[in-house]
Amino acid sequence: MERKEFLNLVGISVGAIILQNCISGCSKAADPAPALVPPVTPPTTGGGTTTVSGLTGNNSLAKGAIDFSVDITKTDFETLKTNGQAVVSGDVIIARTKAGDFLVVEKACTHQGTTVDFIADNSTFKCSNHGSIFDASGSVIKDPATKALKKYSATFDSAKNILKVI
Numbered sequence: 624m625e626r627k628e629f630l631n632l633v634g635i636s637v638g639a640i641i642l643q644n645c646i647s648g649c650s651k652a653a654d655p656a657p658a659l660v661p662p663v664t665p666p667t668t669g670g671g672t673t674t675v676s677g678l679t680g681n682n683s684l685a686k687g688a689i690d691f692s693v694d695i696t697k698t699d700f701e702t703l704k705t706n707g708q709a710v711v712s713g714d715v716i717i718a719r720t721k722a723g724d725f726l727v728v729e730k731a732c733t734h735q736g737t738t739v740d741f742i743a744d745n746s747t748f749k750c751s752n753h754g755s756i757f758d759a760s761g762s763v764i765k766d767p768a769t770k771a772l773k774k775y776s777a778t779f780d781s782a783k784n785i786l787k788v789i
């Protein structure tokens with residue numbers, strides 16, 4: 624092997640080693656720490672939570688006509704003390720508008736049954752599945768749903784903090 628050939632070979636080898644160290648060093652430095660998986664936050668304006676404490680009567684369509692009362696001072700319904708919030712209970716979603724009025728509609732989107740969420744900013748109900756939107760009376764304002772959500776009568780006794788739904 625000629626001297627020049629030898630030096631070229633050594634130079635390439637040293638360069639390769641330096642490059643390899645740099646790459647491995649760089650990749651270690653660039654590797655991010657394992658990402659923390661954020662906790663799943665349940666929706667505050669609807670979602671799939673079913674509540675029972677503070678409930679009197681029937682909120683299940685399978686058991687007959689919807690006819691119940693909720694005590695909004697009880698833990699499962701106390702969210703409703705705050706305007707702009709909602710809870711799902713049985714087969715309905717109970718929403719309190721930003722103005723403090725109560726709206727109660729069936730929770731299942733009439734398109735394919737996904738539980739709707741309450742959008743407090745404009746008092747609508749939105750399905751996250753395919754984007755249907757229903758107004759405060761349950762009527763469809765955006766498809767693909769074509770049938771209105773059934774709306775129930777809601778009467779609030781502010782002295783007793785009891786909401787009656789039929």
Ligand code: FES
Nearest residue numbers: 732734735750753
């Ligand atoms: S299930 Fe609600 S829009 Fe399709």
